[in-house]
Each structure stands twice: as C-alpha cells, then as structure tokens.
Amino acid sequence: MERVVGTVVRGLRGPIIHDGNDIVKIVVDTVLNAAEVEKYSIEDRDIISITESIVARAQGNYATVDQIATDIASKFGDDTIGVVFPILSRNRFSTCLRGISKGAKKVVLMLSYPSDEVGNHLVEIDELDDKGVNPWTDVLSEQEFRSHFGYKKHTFTGIDYIEHYKSIVEEYGVECEVIFSNNAKSILDYTKTVLNCDIHTRFRTKKILKAHGAKKVYSLDEILTESVDGSGFNETYGLLGSNKATDNSVKLFPRNSQQIVDNIQKGIKEATGKTIEVMVYGDGAFKDPVGKIWELADPVVSPAYTPGLDGVPSEVKLKYLADNNFSDLQGEDLHSAISDFIKNKNADLVGTNETQGTTPRQLTDLVGSLSDLTSGSGDKGTPFVYIQGYFDNFTE
Secondary structure, three states, X not given: OOOOOOOEEEEEOOOOOOOOOOHHHHHHHHHHHHHXXXXXXXXXXXXXXXXXXXXXXXXXXXXXXXXXXXXXXXXXXXXXXXXXXXXXXXXXXXXXXHHHHHOOOEEEEEEOOOEOOOOOEOOOHHHHXXXXXXXXXOOEEXXXXXXXXXXXXXXXXXXXXXXXXXXXXXXXXOEEEEEEOOOHHHHHHOOOEEEEOOOOOHHHHHHHHHHOOOOEEEEHHHOOOOOOOOOOOOOOOOOOOOEEEEOOEEEOOOOOHHHHHHHHHHHHHHHHOOOOEEEEEOOOOOEOOOOOOXXXXXXXXXXXXXXXXXXXXXXXXXXXXHHHHOOOOOHHHHHHHHHHHHHOOXXXXXXXXXXXXXXXXXXXXXXXXXXXXXXXXXXXXXOEEEEEOOOOOOOO
C-alpha cells in the first residue's frame, strides 16, 4: 500500500539529565524504548536530534560569575570596557554581564537600536521616524534616548532592559555609562578597549574596531575558551551560546559534541542494524511576528551532526510543476508525470525554475528549527526529537 504520511516528528521524553550522566546511553535507550512503547520501527535515515542544553548538563559545562570575572580582569585589566551590541535577554546575557561587571573598573554599555541583533526591540522603528532619529547615524546618550522615547518595557518580558543592564553593572560598584549606536566605531570615542558581544556579526564588528584604532578587542567567543579556576569552557565559542543557570552561574555551549553524535549513531546501529542521523541542536532560526524576535541566539544551530545531515535539500516545487510543466494533465497522468520528473531530476538544481520557493537552507538549520519548535523551551520535557520520513519525497 502506498504511504499516505510524509514526515513524522515525535518529541521523546527522557530522564532529567545531571552532571556526569552517560548521555550517549541515555539517548540510545530513550530512542529504543520510545519505538517499542509507541509501536513504530526505526529506519535508515531517521533523525534523532538532541538539545544542546542536556549535552552541556551531562558534561557539567558550567561557569560562575566569579570565574567569568577572573577571565575578564585578566584580559582587560583596569581599562574602561566598552561592552557593545549585547542582545537583550535575561537568560542569555544578564548573568554574563554580572561576570563582566565584577571584573571591570568602568563599563560603557553601547546598545543597538531600535532592536538588538536578534530582534528584541528597545523602541519601535516608527517612533524613530516620528522623532526624526536616524539609527544609522545618530549616537544617543541615555538622557537623549529617554527624552525621545521614555521608559519602554519589552513586549514579552515586561523588562526595561536599559535600566536592568545598568543596574547589574552598578550593583558591583562599577560606573556605567549607556549609549545607543549601530556603528561599532562610536564606542571608540569613549574607550579603545572593547568587548563586542554580538553573535553573528561579531567578526565584522571586531574587524571594524581594529581598523579604526581600538587598542584591545575581545568578543564573547574569546571569554572562557579554557578553564578558569576549574570552570567549564568552550574552546570555540566561549561564552556565546551560554544560558543562565542561576543568578551566579551560566551553562555554556557543549563541548566535543561530534564524538557524542557519532557514538549515538553507532549505538543505534549496533542495536537495530539501522543507520540514523544524529545532531545536537540549539536555537532554531525563525521570526516571531508579534515580538519580531529571531530565535537564533546561539552561534550556530547545530554544533555537531553526522555526515548525512551535511548540505542542503535538493528539491523541486510540486505546485510549479503542476502549474507549468504539466498544466495540461490531471489525475493519475499528472501524478505519474510529476513522479517521473522527481525520479529523474538533476543532482544540481541551483537556479532552475522548478526550485523557486524551496528555500534551500542547510539541512541542519531546517531540522534544528523543526526540533526547536517541537521540543519548545518550557516544560514539555522532550529534549530528544525523533524525525521520520524527512528525506522522503512525493515518489516514496
């Protein structure tokens, strides 16, 4: 009988993960148990995706505010630190800012506006137009920003992030000046020592700063790249991808994830004879239409994945074929014509009319977004996502 269901996505429940747990065994056991209980078979090219959070938890990859402060002090000394382009997030940045502040003597906090890099808004862009403020050229002091726009609270969190971040810095007895600019060079009028905290634009920001006279520049991916006083660390991403664990500690992005996904793939193969794909995922990449927030606060969607998830989909648009190539056909004739076209499609479809609208993003980004939406960020308790039929097409 012909299959009538395509991709199936299941959020799998497993145990609460703690430091030192064997994450490979837990994932393999969870996948096998779910298949037995729910009565489905494990097949080649199924996908198991695992949240980065539980991998880091099993690794015990944590750092305290004091450990962050020690690294900051060792890199910046007594210099005034320009902290530029942080995202507006209690979960992602507030605890990091505590560590930065505790290791600093003075902080100049430069916020981008009207929103941060991932879409958290300080002010609506229409209000800039109403006030005659140009976000690409105008550098505003805190007083100027307040006089134009008053005191704004985030749509979802109800937090005034200007006040929140400033209060964190001052809590440690550190002087804090807040400015607003979208030009990295603006900070150099205040200090030549900079910590750039942007995520996906960090390399460009650092390049601009160094080209225009910065004396000392680090980015968040260079903080805690090795253990400090016994802390966790991430040699590639540092503090990027970290989340608040407690008011005084963060959970870092996981380390050595490639070995983990490879071993999970191996474990499933030994148990079932099937070769499934495995990936670790963080934030997906999708935009909320109300809050205008892009979810991608991690440096990458997937820090590790098995080879079958490399590359991009090679797909054609069914509706294009039906409306154009085979517009004169209906019913079984149309079904057969489209099936034959798909079976005989070229390996390289870049630029062809038949691919318009297929959005050929990286497979790991697509699967990561699917997984992130499935597992959610709250209390669903499904940090493992099992996906079947993802690589199928109309002919299978």
